[in-house]
Amino acid sequence: MLWSKGIIYSIRFIFIVNTIYLVFNLQFLLVGLLIGSLLLTFIPEIFTKISNVKITMTGRVVYTVFIFGTQWLGTYLRLYDSLIWWDIMLHFSSGILLGYVGLLILLWIDKEGVVEKNIRFRVIILFSFLVSVSGAVFWEIMEFLADTIFGSNTQLGSLQDTMEDMVFGTLGAILFVIYMYLASHKKKKTVLERLIEIN
Known part of the structure; x- marks a missing residue:
């Protein structure tokens, strides 16, 4: 601590x-x-x-x-x-981090714990995955707007850079989902269960 x-x-x-x-x-x-x-x-x-x-x-x-x-x-x-790998690494990491954010949002909107109590694990994983992928897309939209309005060069004027960022963000989200799935099936304590414990 x-x-x-x-x-x-x-x-x-x-x-x-x-x-x-x-x-x-x-x-x-x-x-x-x-x-x-x-x-x-x-x-x-x-x-x-x-x-x-x-x-x-x-x-x-x-x-x-x-x-x-x-x-x-x-x-x-x-x-x-x-x-050259710094941007890719961070977008991949963001996919994992946003998967975690998805769990936090789920705990926020599901105050009664209906999803967790009924062990709707597929719903939890899908929600976490969709939040993560949506975050990757939203980030690229923000970069596009910054480049268009302020004349910055965050997307390097390249569709390839944009797509690489979204692909690696999605791969990070997939890795987080795989971790959640494997941890639950091996009866190991998942990130979600740790969050539930402290809340």
Whole structure:
């Protein structure tokens, strides 16, 4: 628990210190990026306050590290440019992470636990998968709008880049679904069951 909080607070500290440095260097576009990234790290706490659904500390750490990887390492330190596999890895990871988000949303909208109590595992897996794939598609729509409206180049002007991102996001979602399926059939405690325990 302590090390988990340490990781989250360390990442937030890096964002804050780096933002102060950029303010003194008058790099306000990057300041906006890092402030936005810092705010994104608080989404798990905000989600819990709104929904009353608690998130495991492991889930919070994975999410925060993901934000760090996309925004600070990927965009600020430009690993997207220097490592050709960085973008693919993050889109694949996002498929897994969004599968987890699907479970959180299900716990939120199914307050009575009808789906879990009746062990509608296929429904749970399908819902989680569809949330994940929808997230991948939504992200590409946002990238397209950013490129069109603000003149950025997130999609590299390439249909191939867009499709690769969606394919790897979908593969991540499939991996998460396979994990859920195998864990349930081997009678191992799934991510969903851990979430149910703390809620």
